Amino acid sequence: MMEKTEANMIERKSLHLELVERIRPLIIDSQLVPGRKVPEKDLCERFQVSRTPMREALKVLASEGLVRLEPNRGAWVTTVTTNEVKEVFPILGVLEALSGELACKYITDAEIREVRALHEDMLQSYRARDLAAYFESNQKIHRAILLAARNDTLTKSCQTLSARMQRARYIANMSEERWANAVSEHEQIIKTLEARDGQSLSAVLVEHMKNKQDSVLRWLSTTQTDQEL
């Protein structure tokens, strides 16, 4: 019997979208180096596609802010600048606040338990000082809350903006103090979520984001002198 649910629909992707989804993570974890040229030819060879769909993909990535197109000079991987950080984090703050508010309304008890489990995983990683694992659980928690908000547009907006801030190197530079604080903020997040206290969760998420911004800005100031964009 043929069901008509979305889950059963045959999903066919266009080549350019496939490329967008393959190249985006390369940018997010800095395999494509910020500030450097996007090696169009190499990528075409790597993925065995012609330049047409690759260039279409780059145009989409440009509209997401992950690459910058310079007319007649090609595509460049964008860098994270202090200015951009100051612009994007406050936006992410209010968007996550909204997601928290909505999540408290719509999240199921089962989902809350899942988030709690992710939280415990995260604590585990924190105690083991396993930054990569910590970061992954962290991401999953934020994503779970976002999904619980039942708003695909919100999910997409957050993820697009997050991607720009999420160049991998950052996490490797979180101070021990900031890390401890982040964990305690997450305690608040899980508590207010379990209490379904949307107001408080919003407030915690905004504060959490503000601290994250400061942490990133601190790191940026110690490493590089903004080069471009």
Next chain:
Amino acid sequence: MMEKTEANMIERKSLHLELVERIRPLIIDSQLVPGRKVPEKDLCERFQVSRTPMREALKVLASEGLVRLEPNRGAWVTTVTTNEVKEVFPILGVLEALSGELACKYITDAEIREVRALHEDMLQSYRARDLAAYFESNQKIHRAILLAARNDTLTKSCQTLSARMQRARYIANMSEERWANAVSEHEQIIKTLEARDGQSLSAVLVEHMKNKQDSVLRWLSTTQTDQEL
């Protein structure tokens, strides 16, 4: 003497971006009809370009949610569905709230006077029952506040989401009562802005957006039975 300010920089646009910016308004004011196929060939002839840059442009417009690409079946102008309205307006609410907050911080006295002037224009149009002119002033006010927030990313995010909600027909269907209320909300907006009361402005903008959502939903329910995304 050659200055290096951004204002003086020669702006060269790629063809696909030019097309994005030309086609976007066609979608926003429904010259390209929601739910119908994007006439790729016609548009190519109209703008005298080949299919390559046109198709690049459509990919970008798809990532903005203005068209939907169906593999092997081409591009379709998206329709505004109740589900989408319920998703997007709350996001716009918090984003505009943020813009109000920031605007109160950064707006200059001269800019406030400009917004006041736009507000007076808008009242003028309201009294004359000139919906088109009213709508234009209205847009300009929201845009002025957004610009005063000094956050390009925020501006872009708002405009992208607004575009999806702004199919022209809507405005033609605002009730007299809703219109009156919208005007009085705008009185509050200009007052709180002049007082630089970020908190209050935020609140008013959220409320304003909520009412706008209801108005659009009411209109949607009277006209069409949702066909498709």
Next chain:
DNA sequence: AGATGTAATTTTGAATTCATAATTAAGTCA
């Protein structure tokens, strides 16, 4: 007529080609 199958046509997706712009390399002269 209505359903089903097949051929012709059109549209789409993506590779290829080609003109132009940018970059690099080589040459010239102070």
Next chain:
DNA sequence: TGACTTAATTATGAATTCAAAATTACATCT
């Protein structure tokens, strides 16, 4: 040596081409 030209090379942008898919038109059969 180093600044400035000019030529060769490469990369980019966009038109064109071509294969595959979808749509339409037509024919056949019940």
